[in-house]
Amino acid sequence: MLATVIQLIINGLLLGGIYALISIGLTLIFGVLEIINFAHGEFLMLGMYASYWLFQLFGVDPYLSLLMVIPTFFLVGLAVQRIIIQPIINAPPLNQIFATVGLSLVLQNVALFFWKADYRTVRTAYSTLCLKTGGLMISLPRLVAFVLAIAMISALLMFLKRTYTGKAIRALAQEKRAAMLMGINVYRMYQIAFGIGIACVGAAGAILIPIYYAFPTVGALFVLIAFVVVILGGYNSLVGALIGGLIIGLVEAFSGFFLSPHLKEAVYFVIFILILLFRPTGLFGRG
């Protein structure tokens, strides 16, 4: 029994790291631009396909593909911010929702058009490797994905904590008008924050491809989880998104074992309702 619990904790945390990486991008975009990016899941999907095709066409290892996916998705984020987000930045919430939901549908259909509805994954030499110790089994690609996700999250938190640009982004999220009055170029910070958010979720897609399937609507599955994580973490707290991601990973592992994996969406929904009832600002929210 104890071994089972430990195994579940390991499984949950490994999963949670990826959830955290997806969610932290969503939180950053929401915290800085005050926009809910409903197309977030589709950028995850594109990250998965990017890594998939780099492997299929050029034999690039999915983990190595991060070196291309991260900068490319950052630039894609800049462009999307410029073309789609910036025009609606001061628009009423409903228009903002239409814009990002619309983008999400367009991206799904583009993926469907080019790559069909097939399930695609990458099989590498290490895909099925497992570390076995003391009755525990740790899947190697899941472990690598977790380590990379945590490393990227730590790098992001350090960037925001230590660099001038990072501090300017945080300042903007806390008090926009003061940030303008201190000489911070708000438009530039919006671009950078959006670019980073998209780079994070693209990277999450790349590290998912060895352990999951890419298909045009895969984003919807993960973005639901990301929304629960963001609400659990407290909307505007990046550390909250990290810890929220790990918690949701654990919840999924335990509910899958003790209830049923098919009930996982129902379990998220229950958590969602409980948070809204008992702690609407989330675990780390600041109102």
Added chain:
Amino acid sequence: MLSLENISAYYGDVQALRDISLRIKEGKIVTIIGSNGAGKSTTLNTISGVLRCASGKIEFLGGRIENLPPHQIVELGVVQIPEARLLFPYMTVLENLELGAYTPKARKGKEQNQEIVFGLFPVLEERKTQLAGTLSGGEQQMLAIARGLMARPKLLMLDEPSLGLAPLLVKQVFGTVKEINAQGITVLLVEQNVFHSLSIADEAYVLENGRVVLGGGGKEILENPRVKEAYLGI
């Protein structure tokens, strides 16, 4: 140094400023007084580029600045310390000061400037690792002024710095404003505390319903019977 000529500004369809004209000479303390809702903050925000200037022109050191983006106006040396302070509440005192020195020019002299600011407000040095949101009201106002000074302003605009402070602290704030001015920084002071601000001002303008209704020397305005009646209750 700064001149506004027939400025008007709107919130939606509502006109908040009508043909505002004023001049600020280098090295002076100029004050804008007026009751709540007169348009004082709107004037500062229009100068700062936060609010669109619908018509008229604004000149700073010989160049037009109306409707430049706010960060460019800061880079030129026009810095506003906003009403209600608007500190970055979840950042430390030190981080707030660092962000004050955000422009490339201000960043170069940051350490040196920080020394000067700590000289002016020693309590901020004691609290440098404390979160800004946890400071007392008086300390928050000091930090707001200090953060503005970190930007190395040529013209510093203060929006009701004495608001909500105890009488002793109010006196201290006006003392600080004089001290800042004595170091060569031109000051535009917006206040509802009419007596104190007119006492330290070289020039003053009275704003009512988005219009300049009176202008002149600080002492002169202080002696004006209409001002006495309307703002000083004498």
